[in-house]
Amino acid sequence: MSAGTPSPVPWGQFTADPRRPESAPLRASDRDRDVVLGVLGEAYADGRLTKEEYDERSDQAAAARTLGDLPALIRDLVPDRPATAHALATPEQLDAQAVDRWRHQRREAVNGAIVVAVICWTIWALTGAGFPWPLFPTLFVAVRIPQVLTQRQEIVARERARLERKHQKELDAERRRRGRW
Numbered sequence: 001m002s003a004g005t006p007s008p009v010p011w012g013q014f015t016a017d018p019r020r021p022e023s024a025p026l027r028a029s030d031r032d033r034d035v036v037l038g039v040l041g042e043a044y045a046d047g048r049l050t051k052e053e054y055d056e057r058s059d060q061a062a063a064a065r066t067l068g069d070l071p072a073l074i075r076d077l078v079p080d081r082p083a084t085a086h087a088l089a090t091p092e093q094l095d096a097q098a099v100d101r102w103r104h105q106r107r108e109a110v111n112g113a114i115v116v117a118v119i120c121w122t123i124w125a126l127t128g129a130g131f132p133w134p135l136f137p138t139l140f141v142a143v144r145i146p147q148v149l150t151q152r153q154e155i156v157a158r159e160r161a162r163l164e165r166k167h168q169k170e171l172d173a174e175r176r177r178r179g180r181w
Contacts, residue, residue: 009079010035012166013097016067019080024068031104032070036061039074048077094167098159105155106148113142 013035016023037058044054057073064070120134148155 010039010074011078011080014067014070018067018070024066026067028064028067028070032067033061033064036064036070036073039077043074043077094160094163095156097163098156101159102148102152102155106145109144109148113138113145116141 011017011019014032015029016026018024018028018032040049040054040057040061043049044051049057061070061073064073117134117138120137124130124132124134
C-alpha cells in the first residue's frame with residue numbers, strides 16, 4: 001500500500017461489525033483487536049499517525065473489552081465503506097479470510113481441548129485421583145482437532161462460499177442504494 005492511500009475497509013474482518021449498535025456491547029476477541037492493530041500499524045507506517053498517537057491507540061486497542069470500544073480508534077483512518085461497489089473484496093481477500101476462519105477453528109479446537117483437559121485433570125487430582133474419568137471428556141473434546149485438521153479444504157471452501165454470498169448481498173445492496181438495479 002502506498003503512502004497516503006487509506007487502509008482498505010476493515011469492518012468485514014471483525015467477528016461482528018463493531019459499528020452496529022447490536023454488536024457494540026459484545027466482547028472483543030483477540031482477532032478483533034488484531035484488526036485494529038493492523039490498521040494502526042499501517043497508518044503509522046504511512047505517516048498518518050505519530051508515534052505517540054500510535055502508542056496511545058495501540059494501548060487502547062489492547063485494553064478494549066467490547067467491539068464498541070474499537071471503531072473510534074480507526075474511524076479517522078479508514079472509510080466507512082468501500083469507495084466503489086466492485087471494491088468489496090478481491091478473490092485473494094476472500095481466500096485469505098476463508099483460511100483465517102479455518103485457522104481460527106483450528107485454534108479453538110486445540111484451546112478447547114487444552115482447557116477441558118486442564119480443568120478435568122485438576123479436579124481429578126484434587127479429589128484424590130481414583131478412576132481416570134477425565135480421560136473421557138478430554139478425548140470427547142479432543143476429537144474435534146483431527147476433524148478440523150483433516151477437513152481443511154472443506155472448511156475453507158464452505159467459508160469462501162459463505163463470504164461470496166455475503167459480498168454479493170453487499171454488492172446488490174450497494175447497487176440498489178445507487179439506483180442501478
